[in-house]
Amino acid sequence: MANVWFITRREFSSFFATPVAYVFIAIFLMLSGVFTFFIGNLYERGQADLIPFFNFHPWLYLFLVPAMAMRSWAEERKSGSIELLMTLPVSIGEAVLGKFLAAWFILALSLILTFPLWLSVNYLGQPDNGIILAAYIGSWLMSGAFLAISTCMSAFTRNQVVAFILAVVVCFLFVVSGSGIVLDAFEPWAGNLLLDTVASFSFLTHFEAMAKGVLAMNDVGYFLIIMVIWLYASLVVIENKKAD
Amino acid sequence: MISVKNLSKHYHHFKAVDDLSFDIAPGNIVGFLGPNGAGKSTTMKMLTGFLPPTSGDIVIQDKRYASDAKAIQRNIGYLPEGAPAYGDMTVWQFLHFIADVRGLKGAARKSRLFDVIGRVELADVLNRPIDNLSKGFKRRVGLAQAILHDPDILILDEPTDGLDPNQKHHVRQLIEDLSKEKIVVISTHILEEVTAVCNRVMIIANGQLRFDDTPNALRHQSRFCNAVSLKMSYAADISGLAELEGVEEMEIDRKTGLVTLFPEPGKHIFHVINEYVTQRRLPVETLTLEQGRLDEVFRDITTREVSHG
Numbered sequence: 001m002a003n004v005w006f007i008t009r010r011e012f013s014s015f016f017a018t019p020v021a022y023v024f025i026a027i028f029l030m031l032s033g034v035f036t037f038f039i040g041n042l043y044e045r046g047q048a049d050l051i052p053f054f055n056f057h058p059w060l061y062l063f064l065v066p067a068m069a070m071r072s073w074a075e076e077r078k079s080g081s082i083e084l085l086m087t088l089p090v091s092i093g094e095a096v097l098g099k100f101l102a103a104w105f106i107l108a109l110s111l112i113l114t115f116p117l118w119l120s121v122n123y124l125g126q127p128d129n130g131i132i133l134a135a136y137i138g139s140w141l142m143s144g145a146f147l148a149i150s151t152c153m154s155a156f157t158r159n160q161v162v163a164f165i166l167a168v169v170v171c172f173l174f175v176v177s178g179s180g181i182v183l184d185a186f187e188p189w190a191g192n193l194l195l196d197t198v199a200s201f202s203f204l205t206h207f208e209a210m211a212k213g214v215l216a217m218n219d220v221g222y223f224l225i226i227m228v229i230w231l232y233a234s235l236v237v238i239e240n241k242k243a244d
Numbered sequence: 245m246i247s248v249k250n251l252s253k254h255y256h257h258f259k260a261v262d263d264l265s266f267d268i269a270p271g272n273i274v275g276f277l278g279p280n281g282a283g284k285s286t287t288m289k290m291l292t293g294f295l296p297p298t299s300g301d302i303v304i305q306d307k308r309y310a311s312d313a314k315a316i317q318r319n320i321g322y323l324p325e326g327a328p329a330y331g332d333m334t335v336w337q338f339l340h341f342i343a344d345v346r347g348l349k350g351a352a353r354k355s356r357l358f359d360v361i362g363r364v365e366l367a368d369v370l371n372r373p374i375d376n377l378s379k380g381f382k383r384r385v386g387l388a389q390a391i392l393h394d395p396d397i398l399i400l401d402e403p404t405d406g407l408d409p410n411q412k413h414h415v416r417q418l419i420e421d422l423s424k425e426k427i428v429v430i431s432t433h434i435l436e437e438v439t440a441v442c443n444r445v446m447i448i449a450n451g452q453l454r455f456d457d458t459p460n461a462l463r464h465q466s467r468f469c470n471a472v473s474l475k476m477s478y479a480a481d482i483s484g485l486a487e488l489e490g491v492e493e494m495e496i497d498r499k500t501g502l503v504t505l506f507p508e509p510g511k512h513i514f515h516v517i518n519e520y521v522t523q524r525r526l527p528v529e530t531l532t533l534e535q536g537r538l539d540e541v542f543r544d545i546t547t548r549e550v551s552h553g
Binding site: 002003006007009010013014017018079080081083084086087088089090091242243 | 292295313320324325326328329331342347
């Protein structure tokens with residue numbers, strides 16, 4: 001387990017050695033501000049909560065998380081350092097987990113740095129801070145699901161652009177699987193059971209309650225399972241394709 | 245101890261490594277020779293557990309990759325082809341990361357780090373990102389990484405590629421200074437390197453083992469081995485040389501005027517020729533005992549058609 005921590009630390013400092021982390025955090029903060037105030041109308045609503053802020057998170061993550069994760073394995077493969085990593089006494093599982101955690105911590109950091117918004121609503125009114133904290137945790141969990149998918153896509157290819165596009169597409173399918181875009185394709189032929197199953201994969205549906213501060217067991221469990229499945233898929237992909 | 249049996253690696257229909265079997269004992273410094281694409285790197289990748297073999301068996305210190313990958317890899321230092329590293333890290337950060345993963349702790353860690361940095365001469369570039377280093381330095385960082393934990397087995401894929409002659413000499417020195425109880429496997433294109441540092445040569449071509457013996461034995465395969473060549477200052481009658489005892493053949497290069505005398509197998513003819521030359525007071529400018537031409541032997545071994553079966 002110590003190895004996971006070493007890998008996480010290496011990846012984490014690598015995010016800051018390159019401008020990736022700074023750019024990511026800066027863009028995340030800017031966009032979340034823009035969405036919250038201009039599109040979400042935080043002031044005009046006249047309510048002391050952060051729901052407009054959290055509602056835009058799935059759409060922010062949709063592009064930003066794949067951009068952050070696209071290099072994680074594609075770059076290793078391109079530079080050949082994967083050969084170094086895989087011949088060190090580190091298992092693939094440890095490497096996958098270590099890389100994932102490093103990026104997930106960056107996401108946590110980005111979320112923490114949105115604290116001025118929290119200060120603002122506390123200055124303007126009396127929001128329920130428990131709800132806000134729960135929504136933050138929910139958002140972080142969801143970002144982990146985006147990240148696990150993007151990690152897996154990065155493991156598929158040595159080309160970062162391909163990894164990015166694949167990740168955006170797959171993440172998009174998960175985001176909208178509860179809406180007509182995906183369901184219409186199933187509606188003509190699939191039974192209700194399948195339709196409901198597909199709809200239940202939607203990040204939006206699961207995040208809806210979380211954004212309002214409800215951390216239900218099934219929503220939390222859903223995002224955790226998504227993470228585990230996609231990280232395991234990454235492990236299998238790397239195991240089989242590490243030398244290609 | 246490394247024991248390899250019937251090792252093969254196929255990519256679709258291409259046989260990169262074809263039925264290799266060999267044992268390497270502690271103390272062996274093996275030079276792995278072969279033309280580009282012969283399967284050297286593929287073999288090394290399998291020895292280090294990066295690539296799974298298509299078929300065959302690799303046993304390293306009584307362990308197999310299927311069950312004990314980590315335990316094996318702890319005892320191996322590996323410099324992959326091209327010396328890949330994490331380019332955005334500084335040399336110092338990178339070596340620390342490797343020390344962490346290799347499980348080095350406390351005082352041992354410190355002394356190993358300083359020892360290796362000194363040996364590979366990295367002190368001047370410790371705080372520079374690896375991406376900004378020259379090819380020679382990158383290679384040395386790769387070497388430092390490989391020897392950091394003082395492994396029993398060292399596998400180096402082209403360790404001197406891209407180094408200048410001084411650095412090459414330095415790396416050879418480094419390899420010679422390692423403990424005599426280690427296994428070292430070096431792949432290279434440079435034939436002189438093999439005779440300089442290795443005590444065993446393995447030549448592979450088309451994925452097959454073509455030669456496995458000492459560098460001396462390799463040299464003995466050359467028809468120039470123990471031949472005597474001489475050069476005259478001016479023309480003289482040398483026909484008598486060809487008649488000397490033990491001389492099988494005489495060749496004269498018309499362009500350079502170099503005369504080469506080949507011995508009968510197993511005979512030493514230098515002293516006979518030397519005596520003859522002095523007695524007759526032949527105008528000999530240089531008289532050399534040939535060591536055998538490795539490049540010729542190499543070409544011969546690697547291009548030879550091998551009969552199957």
